[in-house]
């Protein structure tokens with residue numbers, strides 16, 4: 001057990017505290033590379049929003065210092081397709097591996113908030129994230145479990161709930177992909 005010196009006394013640090021400290025460090029590393037205008041918005045979020053962002057982050061232990069959110073999303077789509085392929089070929093392994101990889105997708109460089117526009121960094125908008133996360137990541141984990149029980153009917157039915165989560169998040173936080181301003185309306 002790690003011992004942390006606090007003044008004159010030594011306080012034992014539990015595994016949960018260690019996890020919390022690692023999480024805070026990841027958040028601080030994200031904050032370090034944010035431009036002041038983004039950092040200000042993030043700092044102004046309520047404690048509830050910050051806690052819910054931390055809880056979502058705790059479910060993803062792969063933070064990238066290279067990947068953009070677009071790259072992460074394409075990997076997510078790839079894993080989604082892997083799940084569909086696994087279900088359609090009744091492969092529990094293919095389905096569960098793709099699903100768990102999707103559920104623990106990379107966190108892009110600087111964190112999600114850097115990619116969704118300053119206008120979306122407020123308590124009201126970010127309150128929806130938890131629901132999207134449950135539909136998508138939660139759905140993927142349930143698909144993995146169903147596939148491992150050989151229940152591909154249930155696994156298949158959850159695909160739709162997941163896709164609804166993807167699309168709802170896009171509707172709220174994404175611009176139309178790949179648009180150009182060099183064409184007439």
Ligand code: HEC
Pocket residue numbers: 069070073074076077080115116129132133136162163165166167169170173174175177178
């Ligand atoms: C937390 C909200 C959120 C969830 C949930 C989400 N996405 Fe995304 N997605 C985004 C945002 C924001 C972008 C735009 C990223 C950018 O262009 O910087 C995006 C972009 C994409 C793109 C376009 C990539 C490109 O080349 O422009 C694809 C494909 C995609 N998402 C697939 C998915 C799939 C599949 C799921 C569900 C399994 C999903 N997304 C769930 C927020 C989300």
